[in-house]
Amino acid sequence: MSTKIGSYFWAMHTHVDRPPVTLGDVLAAPDLGLRLLVGPDDAAERMVDGAHTTEVLDPGRWLAPGWVMITTGLQLHRRPDRQRLLVRELAGEGITAVGYCVGVVTSKVPEALIDEARKLDYPVFTVPFNVPARDIITHVSRLLLASPPEDPFGREVAMQDYLINGFDDIVRSSLTPEVRILENLKSLLHTRVEFVNAGSRTALPGLPHIGNLAKTLTGLATQGTTELRLDGDEFLAVPSRLGGLFVGWLLVQLPDPREGGHQALSMAQAAARMIALCVVSRQHSTENQDALRQEILAGLLTLGPGSNGIRTENLAVVSQTRALPLLHTMGFQPGEPVRAVVAQPSSPCSRSYGHLHANLQVSGVPYLHLARDEEFFAVVQADSDTAAALADGFDGVMGVGGPVSSIADIDQSFDQAKFCLGRGTREAGAPVTGPGTQVVQFDTLPLSDWLCEQVSVPGKSAKVEALVEPLRRQPLVLRALIEYLRHDQDIPAAARALHLHPNSLRYRLNKVEAIFGAPLRRPSTIASLFAALTAARIW
Incomplete structure (x- = not known):
């Protein structure tokens, strides 16, 4: 059965408050190996509202106060003046910290950058070579999504960053964008996540089959989120729409609000919108690519x-x-x-x-x-x-x-x-x-057919035409020869296929021998006739 969202929506807004995200939270991830190199004693207590990787020389134009900048130092290499200027700009704009990816451009953080950071008591941390910058951004996004929504815009950005994480993963590039989004959503909410396509009412490729769940969705309104109870489990059914286009249902099994469940509705709605965008974009792209495929082949x-x-x-x-x-x-x-x-x-x-x-x-x-x-x-x-x-x-x-x-x-x-x-x-x-x-x-x-194909194109072999032409002038004789070869030189079987008496078939085969001046029992005669008929595409 299904009901409109009620109790869960209320519970979602009565979650236990969590403290804001700090630089210490970001650096504490053991699998990232981040290390604070320079900074004040209270660096770990600095608030973090987001993280972004950039190589621009004027980061204050693009990063808001409270964000973390991650850089490979591409624009800083062998430019001490730029290194010092960057630290001064970051500190002046209220950027929380800068993370430097070592081993990409330089093996260590440039000395001028460290020296300026010490003078200004500005936090600088190192990012190991084997840690992609997007992993840090994902980690920050996840921390922010679990914190109180004090900055709705920053929370929305973090949500989208997390959902599209891994789109550049070459190893798993075979996954469709929708499946990648669903995997990311599932990893964040630690609960069951499904998608039902609006057209076929079946799960997207790569996802588990949902069974009778699709039938239950048929009667639901596609305008708003609905709460479902199926076999004792509760689900959020979120319509995946792009404007007036409805593409399917995103289903999220409800987690306990005390276990981070307050994220479920907003995350599911964001994921549903992104899935709709992927599906509609691919449909238009598929139509265009299909026309190109036909155009290119038509040109050939x-x-x-x-x-x-x-x-x-x-x-x-x-x-x-x-x-x-x-x-x-x-x-x-x-x-x-x-x-x-x-x-x-x-x-x-x-x-x-x-x-x-x-x-x-x-x-x-x-x-x-x-x-x-x-x-x-x-x-x-x-x-x-x-x-x-x-x-x-x-x-x-x-x-x-x-x-x-x-x-x-x-x-x-x-x-x-x-x-x-x-x-x-x-x-x-x-x-x-x-x-x-x-x-x-x-x-x-078979090898015999392959050999015949080598001379099968019209005009390639006058020899083939010379053998076939006399038979073309006698259709009944040609038909008798074809059935004789087709039935493995079995005269009674070929005669039955032609509705002839065996002696009548023998008479026609004798005419073949007369035309070529060679007996059919001779292997070279049979091989020549088979090859000629096959190459001429009569056999």
Whole structure:
């Protein structure tokens, strides 16, 4: 059941007062290793209203009194005059202290800075090389969030700083911004935090599944925060909105107000707003990037005749212009192989490539895509099996080309993908990945097929055309040969497929022998015919 916020909202405002944050609180964090180098006897009692890292020479313009400045000394190196000026400005503006990151620009705090700090009795502390400045800012933000809200603006800044902590973490860059915000909120409140997407009513990727909780949220008003009781646990349900756009519900299990629970509502509301901003921004960004993906691939493809629909001159344009930086923003990594994918629906009625596009979007692989006429084209930076898995739910045939070193060579992979597409549409035994789905991967083709592909592009081999042309003039004989090869040279089976008497099939195969002047029982004859039909994309 659900109720409007009442008792918890009251309890939230009756928390036990905490003392303000001091420099001593900041320096006391054992995992940061901060050390006070210079300062008055009462330095630890100085109040702290925030912390920020900056290299500007006039910090008083940007830092309010009571804040802590953190610097690497980039603008101070070998400039004693600037070092002394900085200390005088900080002391004059009421900045609580300065933290110097040693080992970045200089191995220790510059002497002139220390000397001036001693003269003015101004606090200076050192930050170890292995401690990122953002860790100190996060620590200060957390201390401020647990203190009385004497400075609402400073508290709001601290709240946002804490929630976006770790966005620059390369190791965990795969996390979406929403998940990062939720992890930070959870670490601060030490309680269960969830998010339910407004569209699918399911948890965001990377979060635990919520189950029936989504159904309960359906009947709630999306304008204000609601208190929920589910299976004995109480939750705050905070709507995540950006103006008139509602994107989902942020759910926070209520902590005890005496254990810091007074933060829950304000923190949850701030996090909900930030999540809404992330979701809406990504939606617009996704639409723009999707259009760019199609535009770039459309620049490679042509409607004119050709083996693979790729204009060679356009490859050079893409390789030498601003398209390369755009590809990098889409996740393509230079030096990593790419491959082409071509798909075709099983019938004109199923010309819907929604499954393929949706699979690309959730796959996590860099891609370009374009639907044109009766085919779907894509370029992906993924292994063959991952590319093949994109066909899940697609009713049709997909060909996956082999890897090439860069976009500039993608025409080779498109040749291979089109070749595989032809094998899938003609060969009954093509691998099946699901109902109505066939995928043929160039990487897994038999050696014979691979050899045939080398001369499969029209115009590459006059020898192939010379072998195939006499058969084209006799369609019944050509059809008999194809079924004979398709059924592993089993005359009764091939005859049944053609609805012929076996002797009638033998008669037509005798005509094949007459055309080529060689018996079909000879291995070289069979190999030549198989190669010619495959290369000509008849088989």
